[in-house]
Amino acid sequence: MVLLVVGVMTLLVAPVLGQLRSGFKGSGSKYPEYFELPLTGGSQTNRLRGMFFGNEWQHLSNKVFRVTAMRIEHYEMSGGTNLVAVAPECLFDADARVAWSTGRLDIVGMNGGIRIRGNRGFQARMTDSTLTISNRVRTVIQRELVRPITP
């Protein structure tokens, strides 16, 4: 009987909580993304592959948030950061782990070796670590990156 009452109460309260959650504002949240396979051996699982940072998070609908001061970091297996993407604001789907915007995106990769700036939108998919930058993109590559490695 008690369980039934609790169950009914939960069903009644859950939509109210859902409504309260809409428009919710938070700050300083981050979403991690891990390497799927223990590529570095049996003892090293759950290596961090990427991290999604945001300064202010505003819940819009379902699992979609409006995020300001977005920052995506992508890590190598060794732990070093090989990419940082920064945008003033974006939308983030926490379920699909996709961030997108129609605005600006700045990418600094390879320890400053590559700099990419797009002004007309982007889509970042955390699951497969893919960044698609929309039209009119400028990329600056340090010349040393395209020279052969000298031992």
Next chain:
Amino acid sequence: MRTILLFLIALATAASFFAAEPRSAKPAATSKLIIDNKGGTDFEPSSGRIVFHDKVQVFESELYMECELLTVLQQTNTSGKTATGGSVTNLSFRPDVIIAETNLMLMAQGTTIIGDKAVYTTSNETVVVTGDLVVIERSNIVFFSTNFVFNRLTSSGYALGWTATEIEVSGGFSGTNALRPGFAPTRKLTVPGQPKSAAPK
């Protein structure tokens, strides 16, 4: 003493002015590769692949290139990788292959290359340009081929398959005593009612 001091200051100022001028007059050689494209750009840091779409322009101090699709690839068997798959430094992304496709035009060191596809391998600094027709133009020589290989290290190249060469000879081989076009007799223009000396030339 004061005059000598003033003279020395003036001399130092003048020297610094003249020393600074050549530096500003000559642009510094840039070590950057700038890529502009009108379409989208796909960046996959995990696989080390960047794809630039639509009207891609590559600027460098010694090179200009245009194409429709530019792919920068990092192959898996890079020497910078460790045995576990990780890399030694943060600069592990070192493009191994750069592929430029569709409506390719490359200008470097006084040479213009037009083709369909160019593949640049960084390990041996070799560019392979292929196409239905690869045109290489340098000063007054136009070279046609379908497959051209150029090595940047040795600054030498060769063609595979059929080739054709067109040489434009300025001045001509045949000796002639004929006057140049500018020396041909011309008819003077005279305007009625004006003296001959005032006629327009």
